[in-house]
Amino acid sequence: MMLKDFSFQASFMGLLAAFVGFTSSFAIVLQGLTAVGATELQAASGLFALSMAMGIAGILLSVIYRMPISAAWSTPGAALLATSGVVEGGFAGAVGAFLICNIMIVIAGLWKPLGMAVSKIPSSIANAMLAGVLVSLCLAPVKAVAFDPALGLPILIAWIVVGRFNKLFAVPAAFLAFILVLIFGVDIPADATSQLAASSAIPTEFVWPEFSVSAFIGIALPLFLVTMASQNIPGVAVLKVNGFEPKPGPLFAWTGGLSLLSAPFGGHGINLAAITAALCAGQDANKDPTKRYWAAIMSGIGYVVFGLLAGVVTTLVGLAPSILIHAVAGLALIGAFSASAMAAFKESEDREAAAVTFLFTASGISFWGISGAFWGLLAGGLVYLFTRREKKEV
Numbered sequence: 001m002m003l004k005d006f007s008f009q010a011s012f013m014g015l016l017a018a019f020v021g022f023t024s025s026f027a028i029v030l031q032g033l034t035a036v037g038a039t040e041l042q043a044a045s046g047l048f049a050l051s052m053a054m055g056i057a058g059i060l061l062s063v064i065y066r067m068p069i070s071a072a073w074s075t076p077g078a079a080l081l082a083t084s085g086v087v088e089g090g091f092a093g094a095v096g097a098f099l100i101c102n103i104m105i106v107i108a109g110l111w112k113p114l115g116m117a118v119s120k121i122p123s124s125i126a127n128a129m130l131a132g133v134l135v136s137l138c139l140a141p142v143k144a145v146a147f148d149p150a151l152g153l154p155i156l157i158a159w160i161v162v163g164r165f166n167k168l169f170a171v172p173a174a175f176l177a178f179i180l181v182l183i184f185g186v187d188i189p190a191d192a193t194s195q196l197a198a199s200s201a202i203p204t205e206f207v208w209p210e211f212s213v214s215a216f217i218g219i220a221l222p223l224f225l226v227t228m229a230s231q232n233i234p235g236v237a238v239l240k241v242n243g244f245e246p247k248p249g250p251l252f253a254w255t256g257g258l259s260l261l262s263a264p265f266g267g268h269g270i271n272l273a274a275i276t277a278a279l280c281a282g283q284d285a286n287k288d289p290t291k292r293y294w295a296a297i298m299s300g301i302g303y304v305v306f307g308l309l310a311g312v313v314t315t316l317v318g319l320a321p322s323i324l325i326h327a328v329a330g331l332a333l334i335g336a337f338s339a340s341a342m343a344a345f346k347e348s349e350d351r352e353a354a355a356v357t358f359l360f361t362a363s364g365i366s367f368w369g370i371s372g373a374f375w376g377l378l379a380g381g382l383v384y385l386f387t388r389r390e391k392k393e394v
Helices: 008-023 026-035 040-065 075-084 090-110 112-119 123-138 140-147 149-165 167-185 192-198 213-241 248-265 277-281 293-308 310-318 322-344 348-363 372-393
Strands: 071-073 270-272
Touching: 008 167, 008 277, 008 293, 026 040, 026 075, 026 310, 026 322, 040 071, 040 248, 040 270, 040 293, 040 310, 071 075, 075 123, 075 213, 075 322, 090 112, 090 213, 090 248, 123 140, 123 213, 123 322, 123 348, 123 372, 140 149, 140 322, 149 167, 149 322, 167 322, 192 310, 213 248, 213 270, 213 277, 213 372, 248 270, 277 293, 293 310, 322 348, 348 372
Parallel strands: none
Antiparallel strands: 071 270
16 A cells, blocks of 8 residues: 555655755746747746646656656756747747657657667767856856846845755745845836736646747757756666666656647656655655655645646746846756766866867857757767767877
């Protein structure tokens, strides 16, 4: 019986994982969806769809496999969208790219050659692309302070102070500071209360997808690579470190399939959780590993509840200058940026290729409607191949 495995310890850790996972990165999701053309309602719908998808995924996978398998939205993927810009077809074109990306993830899960091919992408190149995507977003906190020190500094200080005691709560603390700044430092419209009340309804908007080559190359392909390399594969690693041995393929197929259902409602995709997965899979969830799956179940329930509040959250964020919520998003990405940058330049023989990938991606260049992430991968990959060939010939 599943109920005999229930524990308050696991429940607490699961709900904590949901709280940290949602509050620390929802701003990145909203920023990413808006950047590729979503309206406020479409962005709220995407946030709702993603929250429901990862909540359902966490509950179902944990029940089926009796392991603490938690899901999360693709935070690096959302960051990628934030730097991609509007593609051909607007947000409908982006939704088409979401669908193609998640079909590829399902195939990678069911067809081993594709999954193995992704795993063979040089770590230096993949991490350099991710670092290039993140660097401009991580500058937002500095820009927020320059925009208005009285508004930007409290957010930055909250992140620094709380992070010295517990890094897990640093970004939620920054978000709380954002709320206080919003209440005491921003001129809130007179109808703000009525706006929040109206936004309590579940936000959903179906978007008919459009498909284009530029959206596939500029969004679908980089989103697939980022999600697999920086989320799904590390997510499996976290489970293995904690003594669990799931078969990765079916898990990728599950998350890709649920992402397909969320895509027409604006969700770019979910994947296996990596950072918050450690909360559910570690000893703090339960000393008995066979009972830790309840933590992931409770985490999934928490995400469903947060998803129902997506409209309120989106409206609340919209009341403040956008640079302030961008600052919260940027703070949430600093850890990911530093980790990816270190991994990108770790191997001396790959540093030139990594540097080219990083610079092309960070430049934000766009040719024929295709974002810099693709050109970074292409340029860095070519340098990597040439460098390796020269060393073999020597």
